[in-house]
Amino acid sequence: MDGGRATVLVVDDSRTKRYLLVSWLSRAGYTVLEAETGGEALARVGVDPIDLVVLDVRLPDLSGFEVCERIKSAHPAMPVIHVSAHAVDVVDRAQGLTRGADAYLAEPIEPEELVATASAVLRYYRARQRAELLVDRLTGLADTTVAVHAAPTFARLLQAAAEGAAKVFKCPAAVVAETFDGDCIAGVTAGPDQPARIVPWIVDDTGVPIGATVRVEQPADWGLVDWPADDTVTVAAGRLREDRAPLYVVVPTRTQTDRNPVLVQLAQAVAAAVEAQRSFDEEHRIAVTLQRSLLPRQIPTVVGLDLAVRYEPASAQTEVGGDFYELVMLDGHLLLAIGDVAGHSLHAATVMAELRHAVRAYAVEGHQPGEILHRVNELMRTLLPNELATICVLLVHPPTGRVRMASAGHLPPVLSVDGKVEFVQQSAPLLGVRAPRPPDLEFVLPAGATLVFYTDGLIERRDATIDDGLSALAAVAARVDENLDRFCERLLVELAPPEIQDDVAVVALRRR
Incomplete structure (x- = not known):
């Protein structure tokens, strides 16, 4: 994430000081919102897409320390920078940092110092958010891997895979594969809290290599579910053998990060489960045929x-x-x-x-x-x-x-x-x-x-x-x-x- 695209909420009851802070941050490329009181700030944090709060310690209704505590209680990953022209001694700084602030700036504040502090705080929190997102997705990937390998039938396997993909990426998802009998079917779900259903679907497998590949396509080419508007879909294909049809996992492109690591891992895990299910179906068919013939x-x-x-x-x-x-x-x-x-x-x-x-x-x-x-x-x-x-x-x-x-x-x-x-x-x-x-x-x-x-x-x-x-x-x-x-x-x-x-x-x- 780029610091120039971040949204900052400036909270200060002084119109003059608020004007300066807004000007400095705007010139640095931030989108800036304003609030005069602690109550207004708390209301906006819960509604507007805010990445950083610059918060005065002295406010007319609530202290900045209390506002910071309440913000952190509801939004632990929301960074807060305290600014003050009055509470500038060591006790004030210590209290501000102890009660949740990520930085404490005492006036007079130089524009470069404010922008640099905002950039550093955002850089840390964005790295933390990326790490937390990856951990959450890897946990979902592990749960989905267990579910697909435990699925009793081919159809239930695809349903578990689609439901798992939807939970991992918090979006609609589709998983397409070919059964042992050559029927191409898809497990599709409209979202992470929706059960998956099975529908027939045909895919052109021409040119899909062995291994895992990722491509971006138009939603109309995968009309299995109502995809988000103004977005493409990312399709991960997993193919383990030349004589087997590939498996496809389809999700909105906006859900993906660089190199699509979790999506690729998910496609490979589901492809392995599909291959195991196909092999089991093949052995079961052979055994039943043998039984009946004897x-x-x-x-x-x-x-x-x-x-x-x-x-x-x-x-x-x-x-x-x-x-x-x-x-x-x-x-x-x-x-x-x-x-x-x-x-x-x-x-x-x-x-x-x-x-x-x-x-x-x-x-x-x-x-x-x-x-x-x-x-x-x-x-x-x-x-x-x-x-x-x-x-x-x-x-x-x-x-x-x-x-x-x-x-x-x-x-x-x-x-x-x-x-x-x-x-x-x-x-x-x-x-x-x-x-x-x-x-x-x-x-x-x-x-x-x-x-x-x-x-x-x-x-x-x-x-x-x-x-x-x-x-x-x-x-x-x-x-x-x-x-x-x-x-x-x-x-x-x-x-x-x-x-x-x-x-x-x-x-x-x-x-x-």
Whole structure:
């Protein structure tokens, strides 16, 4: 800021002295306002854009010391220079400086001394204001960086970025980026206290280099929000990779300082968060595609049995898990398996694929459920030593309803018969653990009875215990719809949260 553009308020009840002070400061290039009393000065400081107050110590209504204290109390960054022709001894000077004045000039005052003192005081305060502004903006930048990296979705990321930019620069703001699917959208807000909204927007990315660049453009080119009149917009572009579209942060130019340091840092921080979100979306898409490609393409038609399944992958903002199921007829028996690999990631989905194929292979060899789990466990401990999984495997003979079942730490299936519900319990260690396993559980499924198999995503909640989830499942399963597909759908609607945080697999089997 240039001293010649500063506005000075001269406060003195002496018209002659006030005239001299105004003349000297005006010739030095300052814009000068006048006040005769302390009350008038206090009123003007709160309204007019004043950079410096030159204040007489002796005023008719209030002492200059009191006026200075009140100015500093309301406006700590407002510099004040005391001038006096009467209070000139050391006690007066000490009192003036102690009560907030930045300088104390005793008459007779030379014009050069007044102008030099005003320039020095303003220079210090402007440096202080710049430092305070930078600290405030860097704090806002840190808060915004945390918010965008914590955003659960791409749209919320852009909203957090726009709201953060508006708070950092105290102005309208827009943040534009391209999603993993190639859709260009923008988060826009009208000001620091306004929530951001998402709108579609197209940008020509031609010629935008890798790294951070800043350019000034016309507001009409970025008609996302009502920009301040008589101003341009400053656009910071952040591009991390040649094969990725850049990110843009747009704010009014008047909000910027030399070299736009905070705006550039903000664009780079948001670009990093956008790239992380794009990578997550890409991995999530790959994992979901892998899951769906490895699950059974169709449910077998089995005489004497009704079958239905539901499989819901985790929501787009949550990593996919390793849930899987299997339904296949082998030598007159229905093989049913359901399992869950520990962890949530593309890796968990690939482990799930290996386990499913292993279960199928050992079942085709003619092994019983317990032996299938034993062999799969040995395979895991040899080839996947750091993995854990739960699984439940059973063979059903449709004509007789005879069931042979083995579990490896999986949640117990629900047996529903004529409105009565019980859990088919078999305590056994997880896959991946070397420990003795119990013998297979054998029973006959009564005619009209329904078995429900599921993974933990159906019943687990962060705000409830597993026992609460099992009780809720038992209550819902007491009534089985005639249509098993509708029954499975009802289980998800009544038990799963609106936004699924973990994969959910449900398999229902009913003996006619």
